[in-house]
Amino acid sequence: MFSSRLRAAAPLAAAVIVVGSSGLSHAQNSLPLAQPRAANLARMRAELLNGGLGAYRADQCMYVTGAEECLVSTTNEGFRFQFRGGAPGWQQLSPAEPTLETEVIISRDGDRILSVPYNGPLRHPRQP
Structure with missing residues (x-):
């Protein structure tokens, strides 16, 4: 049961990382x-x-x-x-x-x- 929850959560975690990293690069570009x-x-x-x-x-x-x-x-x-x-x-x-x-x-x-x-x-x- 635990492993099925982990598999279901993995795509969501990857999406969060992608969104978070794109926001970070935008903030870095606006400030030296x-x-x-x-x-x-x-x-x-x-x-x-x-x-x-x-x-x-x-x-x-x-x-x-x-x-x-x-x-x-x-x-x-x-x-x-x-x-x-x-x-x-x-x-x-x-x-x-x-x-x-x-x-x-x-x-x-x-x-x-x-x-x-x-x-x-x-x-x-x-x-x-």
């Missing part, structure tokens, strides 16, 4: 492979510069794959991220009260921090 690495590296640098996770949390956009909302530009030089941050819990406040702003430039391959042009108090309001 280096961008998620670059975003993670930029966020981790801000965390290090601002006292670690016990003292600092980056904007929520930096926790989304590729951090597209915080990506200011992509050039031949690399990825430029600009984002706000603050003490843990700052985004749960109403209104949210960030205290810091960070700008980080990461290499095109997503593997190296090229520079941190700014890390300090808020400079200007966030543009929509």
Whole structure:
């Protein structure tokens, strides 16, 4: 009885794998492979510069794959991220009260921090 259930389920499992893999390739084509690495590296640098996770949390956009909302530009030089941050819990406040702003430039391959042009108090309001 068990083997007949297994045989009946096999075609369904194969169909799920095919559908899942086609969706994966579409998502990969819409986002450069280096961008998620670059975003993670930029966020981790801000965390290090601002006292670690016990003292600092980056904007929520930096926790989304590729951090597209915080990506200011992509050039031949690399990825430029600009984002706000603050003490843990700052985004749960109403209104949210960030205290810091960070700008980080990461290499095109997503593997190296090229520079941190700014890390300090808020400079200007966030543009929509």
